[in-house]
Amino acid sequence: MALLSVQGISVSIGALNPLEGITFDIDKGEILGLVGESGSGKSLTAMCVMGLLPRIGGSITKGSIVFDGRDLIGLPEIELRRLRGKRIALISQNPMTSLDPIIRIGAQIDQVSNLHLGLSAEAAKARSLELIAQLRIPEPAAIHRAYPHQLSGGMKQRIVIAMALAADPDLIVADEPTTALDVTIQAQIIQIMVELVRDRGLALMLITHDMGVVAQACDRVVVLYAGRVAEMNGIGEIFAEPKHPYTRELIRCIPRFGQAPGSLKGIPGTVPSIVDYPDGCRFNPRCSNAQALCRDQAPALEPKSSGLAACHFSEV
Amino acid sequence: MDASVPRDDSLVTITDLTREFSSGDGFMKPRRTMRAVNDVSLDVPRGKVTGVVGESGCGKSTLARLVLRLLEATEGKVIFDGKDLATQSQSEMRKLRRQMQMVFQDPYSAIDPRYTIRRALLEPFKVQGEAKTAAEGKATVDELISMVGLSPRMMDSFPHQLSGGQKQRVGIARALALRPSFLVLDEPTASLDVSIQAQIIDLLESLKEELGLTYLFISHDLSLVRYFCDRVVVMYLGRVMEILPGAETQPRHHYAHALLDSNFEPDPTRRKIVTMLGGEIPSPFAKIPGCAFVARCPAASDICKRERPPLTRLGDGHMIACHNPMD
Numbered sequence: 277m278a279l280l281s282v283q284g285i286s287v288s289i290g291a292l293n294p295l296e297g298i299t300f301d302i303d304k305g306e307i308l309g310l311v312g313e314s315g316s317g318k319s320l321t322a323m324c325v326m327g328l329l330p331r332i333g334g335s336i337t338k339g340s341i342v343f344d345g346r347d348l349i350g351l352p353e354i355e356l357r358r359l360r361g362k363r364i365a366l367i368s369q370n371p372m373t374s375l376d377p378i379i380r381i382g383a384q385i386d387q388v389s390n391l392h393l394g395l396s397a398e399a400a401k402a403r404s405l406e407l408i409a410q411l412r413i414p415e416p417a418a419i420h421r422a423y424p425h426q427l428s429g430g431m432k433q434r435i436v437i438a439m440a441l442a443a444d445p446d447l448i449v450a451d452e453p454t455t456a457l458d459v460t461i462q463a464q465i466i467q468i469m470v471e472l473v474r475d476r477g478l479a480l481m482l483i484t485h486d487m488g489v490v491a492q493a494c495d496r497v498v499v500l501y502a503g504r505v506a507e508m509n510g511i512g513e514i515f516a517e518p519k520h521p522y523t524r525e526l527i528r529c530i531p532r533f534g535q536a537p538g539s540l541k542g543i544p545g546t547v548p549s550i551v552d553y554p555d556g557c558r559f560n561p562r563c564s565n566a567q568a569l570c571r572d573q574a575p576a577l578e579p580k581s582s583g584l585a586a587c588h589f590s591e592v
Numbered sequence: 593m594d595a596s597v598p599r600d601d602s603l604v605t606i607t608d609l610t611r612e613f614s615s616g617d618g619f620m621k622p623r624r625t626m627r628a629v630n631d632v633s634l635d636v637p638r639g640k641v642t643g644v645v646g647e648s649g650c651g652k653s654t655l656a657r658l659v660l661r662l663l664e665a666t667e668g669k670v671i672f673d674g675k676d677l678a679t680q681s682q683s684e685m686r687k688l689r690r691q692m693q694m695v696f697q698d699p700y701s702a703i704d705p706r707y708t709i710r711r712a713l714l715e716p717f718k719v720q721g722e723a724k725t726a727a728e729g730k731a732t733v734d735e736l737i738s739m740v741g742l743s744p745r746m747m748d749s750f751p752h753q754l755s756g757g758q759k760q761r762v763g764i765a766r767a768l769a770l771r772p773s774f775l776v777l778d779e780p781t782a783s784l785d786v787s788i789q790a791q792i793i794d795l796l797e798s799l800k801e802e803l804g805l806t807y808l809f810i811s812h813d814l815s816l817v818r819y820f821c822d823r824v825v826v827m828y829l830g831r832v833m834e835i836l837p838g839a840e841t842q843p844r845h846h847y848a849h850a851l852l853d854s855n856f857e858p859d860p861t862r863r864k865i866v867t868m869l870g871g872e873i874p875s876p877f878a879k880i881p882g883c884a885f886v887a888r889c890p891a892a893s894d895i896c897k898r899e900r901p902p903l904t905r906l907g908d909g910h911m912i913a914c915h916n917p918m919d
Binding site: 462467512514533 | 755850851871
């Protein structure tokens with residue numbers, strides 16, 4: 277059984293229904309990419325998994341989120357708190373949402389293993405220093421004493437990753453962890469994070485809009501479009517033979533080395549706004565293959581020759 | 593230096609351009625100066641796309657503003673179409689600005705939120721003191737709007753009613769209003785989704801052909817720059833590290849190589865082990881006597897610490913500033 281299994285969840289926030297029928301699972305030792313453009317519901321999906329939806333006034337109206345055999349929906353806040361940080365850790369895009377500006381770096385990492393693993397002050401410090409070193413930060417002892425503002429953005433994000441690893445979680449949810457960083461720093465952090473996750477056999481849910489990062493790091497991919505799953509497939513299949521036209525078009529939008537000038541075409545139209553979702557398949561106004569059926573009826577997420585896709589006229 | 597020799601085919605020639613900024617008032621805080629752009633020379637060939645790529649703090653946006661004289665240079669020259677920008681009077685500069693326009697990263701901050709699209713597109717003519725009758729104005733706006741692929745229905749919309757991609761199209765239409773020959777594109781797609789980014793790049797490509805434009809394209813995205821640009825200028829900490837004559841040319845500067853190596857291709861069969869650069873980008877206030885990249889360079893030798901490598905010619909259009917280039 278998968279470590280985390282999300283089955284058909286729908287979310288409402290006030291009168292809006294930003295997510296509909298989101299389905300995917302992650303096994304131990306697996307890196308799952310969650311990709312999509314802005315407004316597709318990537319971060320909201322992360323919030324569902326973390327049980328943070330009530331904080332923004334949202335609620336899950338349908339479906340289940342089963343983590344290690346337990347349904348997280350309806351779990352009392354006190355139980356969720358035990359899971360968060362200890363068994364499911366979050367890495368967010370902006371490291372300063374996770375770091376307290378007036379507490380030393382060391383104390384913030386120590387606190388995680390102290391709280392969740394019950395380590396003594398010395399043991400927690402030793403563990404933090406080890407983690408800092410594993411993230412290839414030079415002079416761990418000096419960093420342990422430093423305040424967040426003394427570090428660069430890339431260093432701060434590494435500290436947040438160290439904090440996420442400190443309690444030995446089973447699942448890490450990383451929401452665009454390198455989007456705010458420069459490319460050379462991004463490449464290093466993705467590499468280190470993937471290495472650590474693989475070494476420890478953790479599950480990683482990597483949320484990103486960057487198909488290059490997905491290609492480099494993930495085992496399987498869920499593609500979201502306008503609050504629904506368009507496709508879920510293995511990494512090789514997603515790039516070699518995508519089953520949903522949106523996936524295919526999305527990959528075609530990335531310039532490749534050696535590509536002929538003038539051959540880069542975008543997807544016509546724009547991502548629909550949540551207040552104005554089209555009927556039927558939400559991709560139909562932008563799809564070159566849309567038929568009458570696509571405008572009338574939302575396609576179900578179904579098994580194809582590989583993976584799952586929600587398309588009436590799915591490519592083989 | 594080769595790059596500074598004005599050539600017939602270059603629309604813009606930049607020679608030894610430097611811009612300093614200072615912080616601290618010298619009273620409570622010591623005054624410190626940084627060189628955001630440090631002795632940069634390059635030319636922008638007519639009818640081509642010259643790309644400037646680098647990470648944050650490399651001076652690429654400052655360079656963009658200096659080239660249009662939106663910022664005054666501390667030292668050095670920008671020659672546009674044979675005219676030295678620094679010696680132009682304000683009114684001459686205003687006339688010259690018809691020729692050179694900029695497209696900004698964030699189109700929302702470039703357009704007054706209280707202006708309709710129609711008014712925003714007519715504003716450049718007003719600034720230039722060019723009166724238009726209502727009919728002329730409508731014809732102009734119609735033409736501009738269809739040129740960038742927007743529907744005429746949007747003329748009376750406000751910026752907040754448009755999506756990011758549509759706003760950027762308005763930004764481009766406005767830059768084109770006065771029929772310039774030269775556009776500086778400062779990360780025009782950095783805040784857009786990839787499907788929209790590709791649309792905008794496609795549009796910029798066809799406008800360039802149609803109108804015979806010359807572009808200076810500023811970006812941090814190397815794969816985009818390699819696709820879109822005829823020449824690629826790699827900057828680091830205010831300095832030019834390497835100028836590549838085309839996308840196929842392999843970089844020989846260690847920084848340019850690292851930048852390329854950090855770029856993940858959208859192809860899972862081509863995963864790679866990234867070479868880890870040691871250290872961080874130094875503070876822009878640091879005074880570095882030698883090569884700016886010396887602290888992180890795997891091939892750094894003594895001379896790199898002492899002497900700044902000059903930008904020298906490697907081959908046709910290929911320039912490099914490195915004492916120990918890669919093979």
